[in-house]
Amino acid sequence: MSTHTKSSLVWRGITSAIPLFVPALPFAFMLGVVVTEWGIPSLLGWSSSPIIFGGAAQITLLTLLGEGASVAAAVSAALIVGARHLLYSVSLAPQFHNQPRWFRWLGAYLLVDQMFALASIEKWQDSDDFRIFYLSAGSTFWAMWMTFTAIGIIVGPVIPESWGLAFAAPVLFIGLLAVSIDRWQTLAVALVAMVAAVALAQLPNRLGILAAALIALLVGLLLERLRR
Amino acid sequence: MTMLSAIIVVGLGTYAMRALFLVTLSDKTFPPLALRLLEYVAPAVLGSLVISMLIDSEAQVALGAPELAGLAAAAIIAAKTRSHVLALFSAMALFWLLRWLA
CATH class of the missing domain: 4.10.860 (DNA Excision Repair, Uvrb; Chain A)
Known part of the structure; x- marks a missing residue:
């Protein structure tokens, strides 16, 4: 039996997802820088957002392909970057035990770093509540990623090269390295x-x-x- | 075309890793050693990627003082605050300031 109203759960999902998007903003913006720097067609570069839906893997793949890496090397590196998702999948599996099949397929697509964090913070008693919350937060996150990567790709070419914005890529990655x-x-x-x-x-x-x-x-x- | 297929392969691979345990509802888990090895993926891959972003096609590292200061600042701030967002913005601010002064 649900203990929350549906609309309050949807609202909670949305408001939980928005602040967690802040750490993803530099990635969205960096995707624009990478696509511009290597002259990748905008729509092709952006298509990685719905197809991969994972900032670090997208940037790794496009950077390496741009730098002239072989497809096999770039794809393997991007997949190794994404290997942590296996861990997320293992640790969230118990939460998905009582869920309908369609939600397990869809939930997997939405399982980015932030969704893992959100889903593992709280132990949900009611599986319907969890599903509504997860779908609401996940689709908010998805919509923001699609929007902000598009903005990054549109804005990227407008910024003059003399600003040295491409240098933000190694700066972002050395910061991530230090955090790891x-x-x-x-x-x-x-x-x-x-x-x-x-x-x-x-x-x-x-x-x-x-x-x-x-x-x-x-x-x-x-x-x-x-x-x- | 090649790039689109590369994107699709990475998309499928990433989805498979996310879905493996959620969809199969497997109670299996990783051997502890494999779990701990996953902790090394980030430092190993990111360390290699950072270098690849800093060297040119002749395998030369060509960095001026603003670049070096920016990288050092990003590493130190991220290590202290655990925030890559704060590190990015402050290091880029320092980088631009030094370039403007030079």
Whole structure:
């Protein structure tokens, strides 16, 4: 039995999603920068928003393809970036146990970082309540991502190149890198990745990017084995 | 055409990773080692990507003082505040200020 009215749940979903969109804004805007910098057709660049619906994977894929990476290398790197979604899927599976099949298929499409955060904060007693809240927050988030990536792509070419806005891409990513470092092991893995990327930069088709990430992951695996 | 197929493949792959456990309702979980390995994906991939964004096609790193200051500021602010948004805006502000002064 539902304990909330439907409209209050919808409203709660919308108001929970909006502030969480702030961290996604730089990604939306960066997509515009990347699409402009590499001369990717606007609509093609934007199509990654509904098709992939994941900022980091979209930017990784388009940046690497723009830089001249082989399709296989760019696709693998973007998929590795998205590997955390497996974790989200595992940890939210219990919440989806009593849900209808259509919602499990649709809910998976909406499962971005922020939706994972929203869905795992609270233990929902009523599965109908959870479904309404999740759909409301998820579709708000979806609509905002579609709108703001479109704005980013439209505004991108208008900004003069002399502003040096393309530099915002490495700045955003080095910030994300710093946030991902939480102990000496993750720091070591990041440093290995950076050194390996410099050392392997001459490899054809920008294969060095993928190779460096894989080498660093192996070092991480080794460090984890040593810990036990 | 190639780019559209690449986008579609990444879209399908990302969806498959999101859907795997939600749709199958599998009670299976990852071995603990695999879970901990996932924690290293972000530093490994982001470290490699940052370098790729900073080097040109001749594999040379060409950065002036404003760029270096901006990158350092972004790393430090993000590490201290855990906010990539704050880091981005303050580092870009510093970058533009230094370029304007130069």
